[in-house]
Amino acid sequence: MPTEIRRAVPSDAELVRTMLIELANHQDQGEYVTASIEDWQEFLGRHDVIVLIAEVDGTAAGYVSALRRPYLWAGGDLLALDDLYVREQFRDAGVGRTLMLELARHALPDRLTIAWGLRLENEAGYRFYERLGATLVTKTAASWSPATYQTFLTD
């Protein structure tokens, strides 16, 4: 099966959001996807949002999303990978690897470091990223919601 990779455009908003919801549901996190199709139309029109769609025989098989953002330690930018997803029926066929390599091809001209987070239980992900030579370090991810920090802002 030849895999074609193309950069998503605003008219792909519904498709990308559908695959994001599939990914989130697969991780029992569907409730956290609240972005609308309109939000995604706007995201996909931005130069700093890079979404690559993999198609196998014309059918969407998966995607990778990334944000180009300033890299305050190193100067210049880094590419913050947000999600990598391959639909169930297309797994174990190299689609994820093809997506990662195409993302690397986007990052290479400016030699951007690519960085992302990984859930500890994602053991297949560990092996996958190690085979690509990624450096993996255990950390803690922190988040502070508006509902929480608002309670500290009393004046």
Added chain:
Amino acid sequence: MPTEIRRAVPSDAELVRTMLIELANHQDQGEYVTASIEDWQEFLGRHDVIVLIAEVDGTAAGYVSALRRPYLWAGGDLLALDDLYVREQFRDAGVGRTLMLELARHALPDRLTIAWGLRLENEAGYRFYERLGATLVTKTAASWSPATYQTFLTD
């Protein structure tokens, strides 16, 4: 000691970079700070780079840096906190907390979630962020350098 917080401007580039180098050296990571003063002049002129400087009696006591970036799951933006640093002689005086609360004040009008990473060995950081009500989840941080991914791009 009253702590004054102000948003950094391009003319603060040298000061912020100096404090970033102090922070990195404190973590034995000084070699990773390669951003120049010119890089920092550019960063501090961007609307999506938010750096707040704490001053105590007119002396810079610390800073917090954050990036406003698209939040692909939720729609809108999130605030990615990059670094929080308080100089040694100003520690244990509430400067870090004041910086975090001022950052929250920036995030509140648009109800932005604030998110960041934490090294596992940063035990004082855990307690500090827990007192602020932050949600902490252990994850793995992955990075893929140009020197590494280039070796996979053979065509």
